[in-house]
Amino acid sequence: MAARMEDISGKLAAEHQAIELLVIAPSLSMVNELASMLRNAGIAVHPRQIQDLEQLTDTLSANCCDLILAVGDPDHSDIHATIGALRQSDSDAILIYLSELDDRANPVVEIIGQGVADIVNPDNKLHLQHVVRREYHNLMIRRQLEEARNELAATELRCTTLMECSHDAIAYVHDGMHIRANPVYLQLFGYIDEEELADVPLLDLIEPDELPKVKKFMRRLPSLADETPLDTQCRNTNGKSFQARMEFSPAHMDGEPCTQITIRDQGNT
Numbered sequence: 001m002a003a004r005m006e007d008i009s010g011k012l013a014a015e016h017q018a019i020e021l022l023v024i025a026p027s028l029s030m031v032n033e034l035a036s037m038l039r040n041a042g043i044a045v046h047p048r049q050i051q052d053l054e055q056l057t058d059t060l061s062a063n064c065c066d067l068i069l070a071v072g073d074p075d076h077s078d079i080h081a082t083i084g085a086l087r088q089s090d091s092d093a094i095l096i097y098l099s100e101l102d103d104r105a106n107p108v109v110e111i112i113g114q115g116v117a118d119i120v121n122p123d124n125k126l127h128l129q130h131v132v133r134r135e136y137h138n139l140m141i142r143r144q145l146e147e148a149r150n151e152l153a154a155t156e157l158r159c160t161t162l163m164e165c166s167h168d169a170i171a172y173v174h175d176g177m178h179i180r181a182n183p184v185y186l187q188l189f190g191y192i193d194e195e196e197l198a199d200v201p202l203l204d205l206i207e208p209d210e211l212p213k214v215k216k217f218m219r220r221l222p223s224l225a226d227e228t229p230l231d232t233q234c235r236n237t238n239g240k241s242f243q244a245r246m247e248f249s250p251a252h253m254d255g256e257p258c259t260q261i262t263i264r265d266q267g268n269t
Contacts, residue, residue: 018044019136022059022093024070024082025049034069034122041129053081060089066139067132071122072099083114092142094135098122152255159251169265172251173202174258176218188265190237202261207233207241221248221259234263242267 021038023031028049035047048065050056059065070082079097086095097111097119111119117135120128160180163170169185171178178197189205191197206214210232217230234244243266251260 017140018046019132020064020066021045021047022050022056022065022068023047024051024056024068024078026051026071030071034128037125038129038132041125043129043132053085056082057085057089060085060091060093063089063091065091065093067136068093068095070095070097072097079111079116080114083111083116087115092139094139096120096128096131096135098128149255152252156252156254169263171197171202171261171263172253172258173261174253174256176201176203178202179258180253185263188236188263189234205234205236207235209233218248224248231266 019038021035023034025031025034031047031049035045038045048059050059050068068082068086070079072079079099082095086093094117095115097116098121099119100121100123118131120131122128163180163182166182167184169182169188171181171185173179178200181191181194181197186193186197189197191200203211203214214230214232221228228248230246230248232244232246233241234246235241245264245266247262247264249260249262251258
């Protein structure tokens with residue numbers, strides 16, 4: 001664990017990323033002391049003191065912070081207000097509570113259950129440094145994952161738009177079953193809409209005599225290059241057969257892996 005945390009710290013230093021740090025504390029000297037302690041451990045921070053709930057709410061609305069260090073008060077009333085403000089905001093900042101609470105005390109379980117990432121005794125500098133590194137690392141992973149999800153959603157939207165406007169017959173298949181198809185594909189095989197095609201196996205659109213060849217080809221798909229073509233005989237809902245060229249390529253639909261199939265009626269080329 002120690003080696004992993006040192007590796008994380010090294011990555012943060014190498015990337016020259018400074019943690020945008022909010023410190024809820026009664027005095028600026030306390031803020032500077034905490035910032036100095038973290039910097040001495042090789043953790044770059046941009047600290048900012050927060051003195052009241054209104055200032056915290058405004059700062060969270062600007063969405064310009066990574067971690068929040070909240071210095072505990074005797075009756076722990078301020079931490080509940082801080083938790084409430086964080087919950088009501090769109091911020092993904094991580095809240096760490098600095099308090100001398102006994103780990104066995106009921107307030108610890110209650111506060112962590114409400115959304116505090118961890119409770120640290122402010123006198124335990126090594127523990128606080130460890131928690132700051134860990135929570136910032138976890139925050140970066142979550143943000144990168146969210147960014148990847150957004151990029152994937154945007155890519156899928158572009159693919160869907162292109163598919164709908166394409167002059168080629170295009171469908172998406174998962175485990176051999178249709179999950180999406182564009183209007184040209186539906187028309188080619190004689191289906192009214194996607195609902196009618198849903199759960200129809202791809203092999204149902206292949207002439208029976210061609211099935212062994214198509215099955216063998218599909219078993220080899222993972223080892224083949226993208227858009228590998230297959231010439232075969234397909235048939236529509238009326239039983240009419242036509243010569244087709246099928247091209248297969250890996251794709252994603254709704255975040256799940258699937259296969260994109262493009263079919264061209266060779267009789268119309």
